[in-house]
Amino acid sequence: xxxxxxxxxxxxxxxxxxxxxxxxxxxxxxxxxxxxxxxxxxxxxxxxxxxxxxxxxxxxxxxxxxxxxxxxxxxxxxxxxxxxxxxxxxxxxxxxxxxxxxxxxxxxxxxxxxxxxxxxxxxxxxxxxxxxxxxxxxxxxxxxxxxxxxxxxxxxxxxxxxxxxxxxxxxxxxxxxxxxxxxxxxxxxxxxxxxxxxxxxxxxxxxxxxxxxxxxxxxxxxxxxxxxxxxxxxxxxxxxxxxxxxxxxxxxxxxxxxxxxxxxxxxxxxxxxxxxxxxxxxxxxxxxxxxxxxxxxxxxxxxxxxxxxxxxxxxxxxxxxxxxxxxxxxxxxxxxxxxxxxxxxxxxxxxxxxxxxxxxxxxxxxxxxxxxxxxxxxxxxxxxxxxxxxxxxxxxxxxxxxxxxxxxxxxxxxxxxxxxxxxxxxxxxxxxxxxxxxxxxxxxxxxxxxxxxxxxxxxxxxxxxxxxxxxxxxxxxxxxxxxxxxxxxxx
Ligand code: ZN
Ligand code: MN
Numbered sequence: 001x002x003x004x005x006x007x008x009x010x011x012x013x014x015x016x017x018x019x020x021x022x023x024x025x026x027x028x029x030x031x032x033x034x035x036x037x038x039x040x041x042x043x044x045x046x047x048x049x050x051x052x053x054x055x056x057x058x059x060x061x062x063x064x065x066x067x068x069x070x071x072x073x074x075x076x077x078x079x080x081x082x083x084x085x086x087x088x089x090x091x092x093x094x095x096x097x098x099x100x101x102x103x104x105x106x107x108x109x110x111x112x113x114x115x116x117x118x119x120x121x122x123x124x125x126x127x128x129x130x131x132x133x134x135x136x137x138x139x140x141x142x143x144x145x146x147x148x149x150x151x152x153x154x155x156x157x158x159x160x161x162x163x164x165x166x167x168x169x170x171x172x173x174x175x176x177x178x179x180x181x182x183x184x185x186x187x188x189x190x191x192x193x194x195x196x197x198x199x200x201x202x203x204x205x206x207x208x209x210x211x212x213x214x215x216x217x218x219x220x221x222x223x224x225x226x227x228x229x230x231x232x233x234x235x236x237x238x239x240x241x242x243x244x245x246x247x248x249x250x251x252x253x254x255x256x257x258x259x260x261x262x263x264x265x266x267x268x269x270x271x272x273x274x275x276x277x278x279x280x281x282x283x284x285x286x287x288x289x290x291x292x293x294x295x296x297x298x299x300x301x302x303x304x305x306x307x308x309x310x311x312x313x314x315x316x317x318x319x320x321x322x323x324x325x326x327x328x329x330x331x332x333x334x335x336x337x338x339x340x341x342x343x344x345x346x347x348x349x350x351x352x353x354x355x356x357x358x359x360x361x362x363x364x365x366x367x368x369x370x371x372x373x374x375x376x377x378x379x380x381x382x383x384x385x386x387x388x389x390x391x392x393x394x395x396x397x398x399x400x401x402x403x404x405x406x407x408x409x410x411x412x413x414x415x416x417x418x419x420x421x422x423x424x425x426x427x428x429x430x431x432x433x434x435x436x437x438x439x440x441x442x443x444x445x446x447x448x449x450x451x452x453x454x455x456x457x458x459x460x461x462x463x464x465x466x467x468x469x470x471x472x473x474x475x476x477x478x479x480x481x482x483x484x485x486x487x488x489x490x491x
Pocket of ligand 1: 057
């Protein structure tokens with residue numbers, strides 16, 4: 001990341017959390033754990049959450065004489081993700097990155113250095129902002145240290161334990177250029193990357209289980225300049241909330257140091273979620289400290305153009321294309337489209353609309369009432385039928401919601417579920433006469449509805465709707481009642 005980052009233009013979003021005249025520069029390094037059956041260089045099972053040190057062998061423990069064997073599926077997944085990010089796929093070589101850490105039994109990490117598998121891509125955020133990708137390389141994960149006592153912090157711990165189950169798990173590290181200028185975009189970038197990772201099936205992308213971990217390179221500069229000042233790297237951020245807070249805190253810390261002195265030191269820092277601040281780690285090593293050299297036990301990876309063409313041909317629709325298609329078909333807004341694609345419910349929505357369901361109602365039902373983990377029993381046909389019943393007034397909104405609950409639990413025909421629940425279509429004439437009766441019984445409320453101010457009207461609408469719901473045992477559609485009230489008062 002040695003080249004200059006483009007200077008701000010009037011179109012560049014300005015981060016409001018920073019003091020006037022300062023600009024935020026963020027580049028992200030995201031580690032994604034690949035969802036392979038086995039580890040990167042051995043046959044050990046790649047699984048989260050099992051007893052410590054049960055998925056280990058001589059290779060991933062770095063015992064003398066053991067040799068790595070490259071996991072073909074991991075390489076394939078790396079190329080799939082690379083192509084999804086618009087990268088070029090290169091001839092690549094594995095390298096040793098040498099450093100000592102107890103959770104890394106070989107004393108080096110097998111990774112890629114100057115010849116990464118993927119380079120020169122880009123990630124387009126949901127709002128159209130483009131972040132360039134420098135590289136997306138293959139490497140192995142380290143084990144995990146557990147510091148016991150002292151609040152889990154290494155300095156104050158009484159002792160530490162190491163679990164090597166994670167050692168050798170395949171990772172892709174995606175390195176962005178320092179193109180991000182706002183906290184919002186930093187979050188959007190991780191969200192979008194996560195969506196792509198899920199859509200391509202290369203990872204389960206569970207941030208809370210550490211399947212995605214983010215390092216943020218943060219620096220600041222005077223607005224309008226194109227220099228890159230000293231940056232600090234904040235390590236292992238594992239939630240979107242922490243990402244935003246950590247960047248903001250770090251940027252303010254640096255601005256303070258530039259304003260009162262000669263600026264920050266290049267450094268690795270850690271985010272302390274409880275204290276709400278970053279704390280210093282090691283002074284940032286330069287690249288030469290790692291004494292990179294080519295891994296002698298593994299051959300270079302050199303995919304043929306036919307292999308890459310096959311990956312392109314098999315690429316599933318990516319989130320941005322799926323959002324566009326969903327929005328065109330249903331009229332969904334940006335946020336709703338993002339949510340439904342993330343949940344994988346866009347196919348259901350499109351099928352429902354294709355089967356004649358109203359687009360807006362389809363989106364509303366899905367966004368509000370299908371936020372469940374397992375909706376596999378909901379078939380497109382029956383979902384479409386449900387939305388049609390709601391649109392026709394055969395079911396009120398609250399009834400439709402209950403029937404959708406039945407579909408989630410048992411699947412089947414929405415009309416049958418409505419029958420079982422005793423939901424009958426309330427026709428409008430029935431409602432109208434009921435409303436006439438209520439108006440006759442409550443003349444004062446009615447005149448407040450007709451002649452009152454906005455607040456009165458709202459309150460009285462609530463009153464009449466409530467009365468009607470009571471009389472119909474909740475079977476009336478609140479929206480229809482509101483329409484009838486408005487019609488009556490203006491005639
Ligand atoms: Zn192993
Ligand atoms: Mn890495």
